[in-house]
Amino acid sequence: MGFDELADLLFPNIVTTREELEQRFPDRRMAQGANVTRIGPSPTGFVHLGNLYNAIIGERLAHQTDGIFYLRIEDTDDKREVPGAVSTIINAMTYFGVNFDEGATAEGDNGEYGPYRQRQRKNIYQTFAKWLVRQGKAYPCFLSEEEVSAIREEQNEKKEDIGIYGRYAEKNRKLTLSEIKEKIEKGHKWVLRYKGCLNSDYITVDDAIRGRLEMPRNFHDFIILKSDGIPTYHFAHVVDDHLMRSTHVIRGEEWIPSLPIHIELFREFGWEHPIYCHTATLMKIEGSSKRKLSKRKDPELALSYYQEEGIPQDAVWEFLLTILNSNYEEWRIANPASDYRTFPYSLEKMSTSGALVDLDKLRDVSKNVVSRMTAEEVYEKWYGWCMKYDEAYAGLLGKYKDRTIAALNVGRGGDKPRRDIETWKQAGQFMSFYFDEKFEIVDTMPEECDKEMIGSFFRQYLERIDYNDDSAVWFGKVKELTEEFGFAVKPKDYKKNPAAYKGSIVHITNMLRVALTGRSNAPDIWDVTHVLGEERAKERLSRWL
Ligand code: GLU
DSSP states (O other): OOOOHHHHHHOOTOOOHHHHHHHSOOOOOOOTOOOEEEEEOOOOOOHHHHHHHHHHHHHHHHHHHTTTTEEOOOOOOGGGOTTTTTHHHHHHHHHHTTTSSSOOOOSSEEESOOOOBGGGGGHHHHHHHHHHHHHHOOEEOOOOHHHHHHHHHHHHTTOOOOOOOOOHHHEEEEEOOOOOOOOTTOOOOOEEEEEEOOOOEEEEEETTEEEEEEEOOOOOOOEEEEEOOOBOOOHHHHHHHHTTTEEEEEEGGGGGGGGHHEEEEHHHTTTTOOOEEEEEEEEETTTEEEEEEOOTTOGGBBBBHHHHHHHOOOHHHHHHHHHHTTTHHHHHHHHHTTTTGSSOOGGGOOOOSSSEEEHHHHHHHHHHHTTSSSSHHHHHHHHHHHHHHOOOHHHHHHHTHHHHHHHHHOOOOSSSSOOOOOOOHHHHHHHHHTTTTOOOOOOOOOSSSOOOHHHHHHHHHHHHHTTTTTHHHHHHHHHHHHHHHTTTSSHEEEEEOGGSSSSEEHHHHHHHHHHHSSSSSSSSSHHHHHOOOOHHHHHHTTTTT
């Protein structure tokens, strides 16, 4: 058959050539070793942790080498597209500090290698598809859904590979030009299939994370264009990553099984394939076993979860870096003050078994991240979060800015900075006692202190303590009172001889904490008193008289 005629019959409107496209998207002029990476999310409206996980790798590889990191929207599956999804992706990435040098933007495109939305690249794909038809390497297939299902059933029964190949492909491969013409004229739908050849070869691919992968070479007549002329992921990936000159393709390990298809296409076009980096699936521990994170069961799979919980962006990054590179934590300990972006990220240090998402670990990382911030930084970030997620609280933070910053300064800095704020949401609960509007007694007074004792203790305390006492003088007075009330100044003494005391200084300070903050677990009493101010502190203690 005349393949040129077939190509013109199938793609009458495609006049561009392969060569023209190669010229339009030339090799990027970049320094040697500069990486070009991308993420290719589908616009489903759901941005998941895996998107950020892969984005961080791409961003690091590109920006560590003065390369390019770009965003491509993979919208070939129109059933999954929701309006506004592109902005959702970009906003989520920007929120987490992942910035693109190039690619799709909410308004359109930024860069010379676009369009960056696959649906807008239909002519580009069809140009390459037409070329394949001309080479006799692709053909229209008119199999109906029912026919394909029947083939699948037969293959299932015979325990054969599922797909269209060999004798299952014969009927459509053998159609003559006039038969094809007739079917098309009659309005029969067709997809374009690649002509695979039956073989028992193997391919090898050196994955930058997993090392050498060896797999049987493709022999399927896989689909390259769907009946609406839009490519499958496989075809779009190969054409796009070639033309956009990606050096690395970072994607989930679920794509490994289709690697033979991709390699087949790269070979057919005579192109070098990018370096593949197949990342491990995100897992979580449940009971004693690991399982894949699930969209239905695990809210933490959605990137919005981290925003809603108010987990600082840097904490999410650092947490992902600990999962991504086994030496990150060691590096952090050696470089406590460095920006995490100066950590030399490397693909060799990536794990190939499931990446464990442990929220306790995340909270721990987050505590450290917040502990390294200045009080002003914490205030700004917390306030920013409240403006979006807790307006009432934002009102308080706006009104009492100085008090809040003073409160945040309690125990900050030094060798052992406070590590008590994990998330902005939790900061709101934790810090609520600084605001009368939120103050409530949460914990009970220690058993060792009865009502009468509390009343008379606070009376004495209020008489004897001068607000201007420094913390050493203040503590001296607390110790005196402790003794006078029959409590042990040294908890050790109380432990040794409990019968000789009513309790210890621990009970006394807890009592003060509950009265001042509503909780027995709170920052330093002297500091808290001075953030609250004389009047407010007095008022809270007086309630117990
Ligand atoms: N659209 C693909 C996905 O969402 C992207 C895979 C890739 O990066 O090549 O899984």
